[in-house]
Amino acid sequence: MKKLFLLFFGLLISCNTAGDFNITNQWFRPAVKGMNTALYFTIDNNTNQTDTLFSVKSNIAGMVQIHETFEKNRLKGMRAIEYVAVKPHTKIYFKPGGLHVMVMNLKNDYKKNSSAEFELYFKKKGLVKIKAVAKE
Numbered sequence: 001m002k003k004l005f006l007l008f009f010g011l012l013i014s015c016n017t018a019g020d021f022n023i024t025n026q027w028f029r030p031a032v033k034g035m036n037t038a039l040y041f042t043i044d045n046n047t048n049q050t051d052t053l054f055s056v057k058s059n060i061a062g063m064v065q066i067h068e069t070f071e072k073n074r075l076k077g078m079r080a081i082e083y084v085a086v087k088p089h090t091k092i093y094f095k096p097g098g099l100h101v102m103v104m105n106l107k108n109d110y111k112k113n114s115s116a117e118f119e120l121y122f123k124k125k126g127l128v129k130i131k132a133v134a135k136e
């Protein structure tokens with residue numbers, strides 16, 4: 001009986017998250033102290049308003065920037081951008097070869113399966129803290 005109740009309660013909670021705003025699939029590449037790495041995740045904006053990611057911070061690194069990948073004269077490069085707007089009911093994927101968070105000058109080694117915390121700042125949602133795991 002208790003199990004049934006818990007199951008029902010769980011379903012109610014998952015219904016409530018519809019119309020919500022979530023960060024999912026967060027991960028970063030393993031790297032050693034003094035090097036750079038990249039953080040990836042999915043922003044799932046299931047609300048009726050555009051929200052904008054304008055800053056990412058972490059105390060594991062000397063500097064953190066939002067980057068995009070571009071192609072010019074058949075050469076690929078990357079550059080810092082000021083923000084990423086996420087339209088209502090849209091997902092934006094930060095992934096290798098595309099948008100990513102550049103995490104520069106690591107203060108420690110981050111081997112596979114180690115984790116780190118990051119702070120994502122959005123115009124409407126405000127601060128969203130995430131924990132990401134290092135993987136290849």
Ligand SMILES: [Cu+2]
Binds near residue numbers: 078
């Ligand atoms: Cu980059």
